[in-house]
Amino acid sequence: MDAETRPSADPLFRNDVLAGLAAPVRAVPARWLYDRRGSELFEAITGLPEYYLTRVETTLLEDHCGAVARIVGPGAAVIEFGSGASIKTRILLRAAEPPLYVPIDISGEFLRDAATALANEFPGLAIRPVEADFMQPIALPPEVRDRRRLGFFPGSTIGNMVASTAVDLLRAMKNSLGVGAHLLIGVDRIKDVDVLTRAYDDAAGVTAAFNLNLLDRINRELDADIPVDAFRHRAVWNDPMSRIEMHLEAMRDIAFTVDGADFEMKAGETIHTENSHKYGPRDARLLLRASGWGLVKEWTDPKDRYALILAEA
Numbered sequence: 001m002d003a004e005t006r007p008s009a010d011p012l013f014r015n016d017v018l019a020g021l022a023a024p025v026r027a028v029p030a031r032w033l034y035d036r037r038g039s040e041l042f043e044a045i046t047g048l049p050e051y052y053l054t055r056v057e058t059t060l061l062e063d064h065c066g067a068v069a070r071i072v073g074p075g076a077a078v079i080e081f082g083s084g085a086s087i088k089t090r091i092l093l094r095a096a097e098p099p100l101y102v103p104i105d106i107s108g109e110f111l112r113d114a115a116t117a118l119a120n121e122f123p124g125l126a127i128r129p130v131e132a133d134f135m136q137p138i139a140l141p142p143e144v145r146d147r148r149r150l151g152f153f154p155g156s157t158i159g160n161m162v163a164s165t166a167v168d169l170l171r172a173m174k175n176s177l178g179v180g181a182h183l184l185i186g187v188d189r190i191k192d193v194d195v196l197t198r199a200y201d202d203a204a205g206v207t208a209a210f211n212l213n214l215l216d217r218i219n220r221e222l223d224a225d226i227p228v229d230a231f232r233h234r235a236v237w238n239d240p241m242s243r244i245e246m247h248l249e250a251m252r253d254i255a256f257t258v259d260g261a262d263f264e265m266k267a268g269e270t271i272h273t274e275n276s277h278k279y280g281p282r283d284a285r286l287l288l289r290a291s292g293w294g295l296v297k298e299w300t301d302p303k304d305r306y307a308l309i310l311a312e313a
């Protein structure tokens, strides 16, 4: 693509890619998987038969949001971290009937669309969107101040962070929400390695397309000539780290340039693109305790694949 038709590159994306490809262990942060195409592919992943996470969490929310609402009490504001299209939120909003909903998302476009759709569906609900990176300290709108507060962080997004970052985030959530607040969080469990790897390497190749799209994005946005067909998607279980890792593996020796910088990769070398940590029951509780949250209640499915955890600050 020539310079005139190429979309202007995000300097943070350029820096992360150039630094990540030059590092001794090549890695690009997972957040860059989510351009428009990547977000569409992730949406498709959530409907795959192998990707049990969304299905199981949705059932848990349908079954237990009523109990969550009873424990938290009436009149609570619901504050969602990384709300996206607010799909699962509807289940919580229907059960808890809160007066106030605060979706927090880095994408203003997503926030505005989701808020408009929700306003039509829940006419009595006040919606106060906050456009912010929830990894940074957040000032909540003043209407939240005198209310009970229920933080909502579904989708096992916590799993995409290493433990130290997860603790920092959970602690920041506690600071934003305040003492006495509740947090409802979705956490994926450690389980059979075949089940886990299939969830991240599905038969239809949607997760492979999601991962490989990162290379297309680099080519599109950063004046690069990466031979995408020389790579394959890999999903591997890292047992000591208790996580599924996504990698892009070079299938032959290759050379390419990104924004004028030259790179070479040998056959078998990989670019690490995502971590998805899985937690046993005690690990998840420890993570919460280390961040200042106490366990209130935990719900799991009959196969113990996924946990919905209610914690209190």
Ligand code: AVI
Pocket (backbone or CB within 6 Å): 045, 053, 155, 156, 157, 159, 160, 199, 200, 207, 274, 275, 276
């Ligand atoms: C967004 N996140 C919780 C997903 C996960 O399961 O780690 C991202 C994903 N990557 C591949 N498949 C799904």
